[in-house]
Amino acid sequence: MDSEQHRRYQISMVSTYYPKTSFLDSVVMPDGTEQSQGSDILTRLHSGEVFIVNSRRRNGLILFKRYHAEFAGPGAAVGGDYDCDCQRALPIGNLSLLTPDSNEERQKAYLIRRQWIRLIKQITENPIPGQRVQKILDQFEQYFPPEIVALLPDLAFALLVGVLPQTVGLVRRLGSEMDSRFNY
Template identity: 40%
Template structure:
């Protein structure tokens, strides 16, 4: 990493720089938005109301916005605590999805969850590779699950 990085070009780059430096931020709970946090060995999703940054995400290598990203600074200890609890709930939700043995089920559960919460336009930045990493399946498995969900027989 260069010693003096260039100024961030986008909101995602700016937020990534802040969380890599340990700043705690909150994904705005009043909007349908979230972030995918790409780390060296796994990928996480932090939805509305979640805390990002602090000591949790200093190893984040890439940040992908879901929806129109809106980030807030915690204004009190209560804000920080509430955002930690909400992040925990998102982690638990993702854990429940990934605990299914069948990879097609894991992919289907993520697709259903995201399709019910986000619009197609909100998910434009999410590649099949990123979505598959969220639930630990191969991209081809994820595409197969998407095809099965969209087929007229299902």
């Protein structure tokens, strides 16, 4: 009898799920500002044209997809068919997008984008959420000044490595004081 009631509860939880609801409607930065969803960058990404994140600058894009986020760092291709499902784009640093001059340049940019994806994949393979967060924060602080990383919202890092935004906030607040024995 109890298992039947438990199963009904689970069914009712599933029935209240609304897959069309977007939680990215209001990404608020730590300083309280809000990035508009109809940004010029998103319009450019949806144009179908392929761009390259300028490899001569410390810049990049966090691309928010429906259920996750991807990072496209210096040298990576963005746009085209690959990012048509992008719902929001968060620029990091002084973003500069270039148009590839040749097919070879475009192909090289796609390979670099794949390398950025593999880097994030390696981080997400860690089974301990808090360690994934610490690793992604460390990686971003290697590429960007800590004051820029501090301005990025918890949601961005959470979607990059598959954790809750609260976990990112906890790791940011407690940092190295966190005990690795806990699966936070």
